[in-house]
Amino acid sequence: MRTYRYKGITSAGSPARGLIEADNAKDARTRLLSSGIIAEELVPLGSRAGYRRTKMTRRARAELYRGLADLMNAGMPAGQALASLRETLPDQAARLRVGMALDRIREGASLADALAEADISYDEAERILIAAGEKSGQLADLLLRTAGYLEREADLYERVRTLCFYPLLVAVLAFGVAGLMFFVVLPRFLMVLQRAGVDLPAGTETGLLVARAVLVVVSAAVILAGAFTFWTGRKDAQGKASAERLLQRIPMIGPLLTSRHTARMARTFSLLLKGGVDTVQALRMSIEASGSRLAAAMSGQAAAAVEHGAAVSEAVGNLPGIDQAISRWCRIGESSGDLAGALERGAEVFLRKWMRNAERMVATLEPLLVLGVGVLVLLVAVNLLLPVLRLSRSLAF
Known part of the structure; x- marks a missing residue:
């Protein structure tokens, strides 16, 4: 038996989609026809056609593992427990993943390998714990412990995200406003003054160029950091080890x-x-x-x-x-x-x-962020107020 994902229309003309288990594609279409559904698209889950590689959250995986452990403690084998859980999952993507894992188990794969190939347990610690549970004969117990481990990690990561939200929001808004001022507003304002015949104060254009250069350098640093993170995630073990060795030398x-x-x-x-x-x-x-x-x-x-x-x-x-x-x-x-x-x-x-x-890293970055915003405000004020003062003096005479 394999699991197929279908999309079609019912005899009443309404759209229908879902999962169906069958021996082959012909059997799946026959079963769908008998239930009044004409299949327009029929794809085995293992092919990943049209499959979006979105990750399950830690809490969703913890809930799945707890359900598996409860059913296995009640005497169900892993495959039957997964089949029962799949029907209770509210998320279509999660049902697709569980269906893929179920197919792999029916083909003879272990639970740990099936969950990994279905992108359910993508964390190395989870895979090791589940595989160890299968080998030791205490799978249900280790599934429960893994669920607790994931819930604890989810709590900590939520705290870290909450901790970093405000500084990141301030940084994004500050650099967005600064970019708008230094690349759009101030150049047009200075151009208007020059057309009006007002001599710009010494250093105004230089200050504007310096501010632009600072923004470009900071933006480039952020882009390079993101590219480095993406690059290290795609490197082999040796490349990741080299990247980790470099990160270990950075303070904080x-x-x-x-x-x-x-x-x-x-x-x-x-x-x-x-x-x-x-x-x-x-x-x-x-x-x-x-x-x-x-x-x-x-x-x-x-x-x-x-x-x-x-x-x-x-x-x-x-x-x-x-x-x-x-x-x-x-x-x-x-x-x-x-x-x-x-x-x-x-x-x-x-x-x-x-x-x-x-917390120490965020506490260190916050005053630096405030200082950076203050410098940006000062540059805006200097580049804006000095020409205005020159204009007011010229009008006074």
Whole structure:
């Protein structure tokens, strides 16, 4: 059985669209005809024809995982649970994704691979946790833990977005107004004065050129930063590692990335241990799920060290891109016999550190932003008021 997406018209002439399961395209058209629908377009979901690659939000994925876990705890296999959940999803795009995952499961793929190929679980930590749950036989439990992990991340990212909204809004408005003034309003105003025979004050045109140059440089820097972000997202592992190495050297951004990667590693490590994964495999998987390409390149070496008798605290102490303080939390867990619990507490500490770093960065940028707006206002005032004063003096005489 495969899932097909159809678009057509009913016997009453009204448009119809949706999903249907059938053995092949001919069977799908026959089933649609029997229900009074003439199919104008029939596409298997796996072909991705006309498929928009929009991502599911963290909260939507968390809700899906919780539903899967509940149905699997009730005794349903993964495929049947997905089929039941698909009918309850309010979003058409989400139903398409679940249908694609369901087809892959029917073809023999694992749940982790099916969700990844359907672009449901695009986060590396999710894929690792779900795959570990399938291997350990505790899939439902790890799905619930993954859902909690995603909800926690969604809360934090919403706080960061709220924190950054006001400075970004002020910056966009300030540069928009400044661009309008320096490239449209002031040049026309100065042109009117020149036609009226008013001699412009010395430095007026120079100040206008300087202001324009500043705006162009800042705009170019923003465009280059966006292009760099897009470029690093499309690079291979080695290219992403080089980009991360560069970002780690930038003040404020480096500590922000380090605390974020460390929190993800500690949380994933804790969840894997609680899900029954052995320490060596859990360590390797959690390093790969940290989001740090520099650390991921060392995951095999760290796991091999633990496998040959080294303590976990020693193996993680010198991982690049990871806060060395995680070694202390591992040492606490090893001493107390509760490594998973210590890592969970450590993850919360690193998450709070990540939030503090984000707040510190915004708090540093806000006065710089106010200063920049003040300089723009000063340049506008100087370039506008000096010609007006010259005009008033000429009229007075």
